[in-house]
Amino acid sequence: MEIPSVVIDRLPLYARILDNLEQEGQMEVSSQELGNRLNVTPAQIRKDLSYFGRFGKQGRGYNVSRLLDELRRILGLDRQWRMGLVGVGRLGRAILGYEGFSPQGFTIVSAFDSNREIIGQRIGDIEVHDVADLETALRAEPVDIGIVAVSAEMAQPVIDALVRSGVSAILNYAPVAAQAPGHVQLRRIDPVLALQSMTYHLKHGHKPASVPN
């Protein structure tokens, strides 16, 4: 059965809430409480989770740890993922220093830049390689995910090179809508879209019932 990608996109949010609940020592959770925490309806929660089998017990809700383990397994969060970073300017350095990746199983294992002054530098455990050697380097030491932190103009050629290197999941921080072949997943970190959906509510002077955080 094909699972809609909007459902897949919500699963990491469910996993995060369940992780919080587990840390708070809560053992069971109802679809009502999950829904309240995520600003979605309990019916939506039950429908989303029904794609993956029967987790809940009638009238008792979900076992937090069991559902969390199951979601982690489904999402592939029970393993480590290797990432390669292209672009080691200000943004790339901020990404290298981002504390949120490694606790979640995402590790940057290689970095590339085109600037002669940056190539060869060591940042933490990572040595910056020449982006001209990207394909050779990634064939020798593959990564699962490419992170693109170059300028808008350079983003598409860099993404093309990552795809030629066999990378099939790319996170693009450049402020440009890039293209990738159908077998490649390309996600964009786009703060402007987040800002633009806030301005609606600023302009209209209210906050709606359900703004995802």
Added chain:
Amino acid sequence: MEIPSVVIDRLPLYARILDNLEQEGQMEVSSQELGNRLNVTPAQIRKDLSYFGRFGKQGRGYNVSRLLDELRRILGLDRQWRMGLVGVGRLGRAILGYEGFSPQGFTIVSAFDSNREIIGQRIGDIEVHDVADLETALRAEPVDIGIVAVSAEMAQPVIDALVRSGVSAILNYAPVAAQAPGHVQLRRIDPVLALQSMTYHLKHGHKPASVPN
């Protein structure tokens, strides 16, 4: 009529596609073509846009410029928005240098940090102020949107100070789920959520029909 926030969240994407089409010189677009470009069904497009009145003509599709103007007006993208940045470390500097904000009407007009060595520095047109003076400064020169680029531990106190200063829309880059009062919009830029929904597809070895870019 209350418009669901999931609909609001899609409007900036529609506006972006229409902007591309306008630049390409296209005058009309069908819900089918809009849907193809966004990986959503034409029925979904028609339903979303129906909240805002009747834009399309039966069998002819939408007038690109007219719909784009209307969406910009609805979203409040026909004006400038003032933003205040808190945290001028590596990430904050990358945000100050981000080229994607100002063409879309978002301008950083003030910046704050707690580091004595950073306070008083000028970065472009912006002088970095002491975060201890945040509330006074923002009462004197209000901003529409606060951007939080501090560490995970400092994010919540900074968000609380922004809220006390009267800011009602906050973009949080810190790797932490923060809280804000009900009247405040709080969005998080969270690359891990984007990564986690890609790992599902990496693990299952396929790309679904509709991954939003």
